[in-house]
Amino acid sequence: MASKVIQAIYNDDDVLMTAVKKVKAAHHHIEEIYTPFPVHGLDKAMGLAPTRIAITSFLYGLVGLSVAITMMNFIMIEDWPQNIGGKPSFSFIENMPAFVPIMFEMTVFFAAHLMVITFYLRSKLWPFKKAENPDVRTTDDHFLMEVSVSGNEDEVMSLLQETGAVELLVSEKH
Template sequence: MSSTKFILGCFDDPDNMMHGIENLQKNSIPIYDVYTPMPIHGIEAKLGVKESRLGYAAFCFGCLGGSVIFSILYYTLVHDWPMNVGGKPHFAMPNFVPFTFEWTILFAAFGMVFTFYAATHLFPGRAPRVMDLRATDDRFVIAVDAKGNVPHDDITRLLQEAGAVEVKHNERKYVSYE
């Protein structure tokens, strides 16, 4: 058994890369991931990437933030230290709205950042790991898991037919910048 973990097809044109994805999918070869230096319209649908659930996390964190500040304001201004300001009632809802709104946005924003870092393992200070260093510069890379049942020569041939400039066999999972 070979030590190759990934077969990388490097393309210099996004249209050729999309054609390479189609070739691999026609032959039922699973694609591990695609790396591009810029966003490509429609690639998520072609690869079958599920829609992000960050919106649900934002909603939950926003509800948490709104509940926390509303509870703090209610306890502080109604129970702990009620003040009579201009004859208004202690529990005047319009006074609570700006603080509740701001804390809802604050909790949602920070919660989404932490959730994104946790989901993608992109914590600050962590060394970036990429398949090919040129994928962030000028190349479009299709990574195919080489542990499948398809012979490596067939995958290489399909990538070259699609217009791959270079086809590499990676033995390590990632290339580090260090």
């Protein structure tokens, strides 16, 4: 089902932030905002919920730490114990200071790689995906805000014009 949206194009991020606050204060729904670079505070101005990305990163780090401990315990203690530099080879705990760099690196490795995979899956990005950007200027120096309309098109158009939009377009969003 297609819905009607108004695309307001801005050429300054400060003007965009002010416009977002005015549109939200007027209780209109902002579908999406396209920017050429991250705009600090835009998520809070739009009223978006905080992400749980830090929690998933921590959990992925714990997975990496668990894999590192299991791997080192099996390889260096159970499977093929060796006397390296006079260190005892019968206890993981006694050898742990030598294993700290490996544990750290595996924690970072798992957290980083699994976060990239999670980001791509969550954002629905994959190779050869067609771009969903409605205006190519938003990859260079313009900002685009899509506001949904349902019978109040003139009111929204006048509000967006007052906020400093340099261009307004009405289109169907699928």
